[in-house]
Amino acid sequence: MIALVVAVVGALGALLTALLAHRAAARSKQAELELAEAQRRAELERGSARESLEVRRAWNALLNQSVRRYHDALSGCLTARGGAAEAAARRQELDDARRSHRDTYAAAQMVISDAVLVPAAELIGRLNRVYSLLTPADGEPPSGEQRSAAETELAGCSDELYALRQLMRADLGITALPPHRPQRPRTRFSTGGGGSSAGQ
Numbered sequence: 001m002i003a004l005v006v007a008v009v010g011a012l013g014a015l016l017t018a019l020l021a022h023r024a025a026a027r028s029k030q031a032e033l034e035l036a037e038a039q040r041r042a043e044l045e046r047g048s049a050r051e052s053l054e055v056r057r058a059w060n061a062l063l064n065q066s067v068r069r070y071h072d073a074l075s076g077c078l079t080a081r082g083g084a085a086e087a088a089a090r091r092q093e094l095d096d097a098r099r100s101h102r103d104t105y106a107a108a109q110m111v112i113s114d115a116v117l118v119p120a121a122e123l124i125g126r127l128n129r130v131y132s133l134l135t136p137a138d139g140e141p142p143s144g145e146q147r148s149a150a151e152t153e154l155a156g157c158s159d160e161l162y163a164l165r166q167l168m169r170a171d172l173g174i175t176a177l178p179p180h181r182p183q184r185p186r187t188r189f190s191t192g193g194g195g196s197s198a199g200q
Contacts, residue, residue, distance in 0.1 A: 053172065059111045060168040063120060066104040067127070067164065071157060073097035074130050078150055087141075098131060116164070116171050123160045130154045 073094040080090040105124060109117060133150035134142050142150065163179040170176070 055111055057172055059108045060116060060172065062104055063108045063112065064165055064168060066101040067123065068161065069097045070101040070127055071161060074127060074154055077134055078154060113171050116168055119164050119167055123157060123164055126153060126157050
């Protein structure tokens with residue numbers, strides 16, 4: 001009888017040990033699967049983030065080029081002094097640049113971040129105002145007052161162009177510099193008993 005009890009207990013112990021080992025192995029396998037799944041999701045997220053960054057980088061670059069081309073075309077149209085032929089050529093360059101910019105900006109709006117989109121929209125609004133001043137609706141050349149206003153407005157866009165580029169770089173994580181243009185250092189030269197200073 002005792003031998004039978006011992007045998008039964010031994011058998012139950014072996015079964016319990018096997019069951020516990022199986023459960024431990026199952027938990028270990030489940031943990032491995034969960035870890036692998038977490039790693040897979042993390043890799044997918046990193047891949048998605050890298051892809052998103054590359055898309056933003058491409059469209060930031062395209063928009064930067066487009067805005068600068070539009071700005072330069074406005075400047076060229078404003079400073080044309082070679083008569084009707086040059087004025088017509090400059091106007092054609094301006095219209096081409098504006099048309100190309102409009103297409104680029106429309107597509108970029110679906111991709112670029114708000115940190116870039118808001119200042120870009122403000123700058124583009126100023127450039128469009130310059131365009132309106134240089135291209136009166138009546139088809140006549142701009143008046144002296146309109147040209148003066150356009151020149152003043154365009155001059156104010158220079159710092160905004162710089163700031164937009166810096167904001168694009170910050171958006172891509174490649175600069176920590178402030179968006180405003182740094183002031184150039186002033187250099188003092190002394191000669192004899194007096195001195196003069198120059199700073200550009």
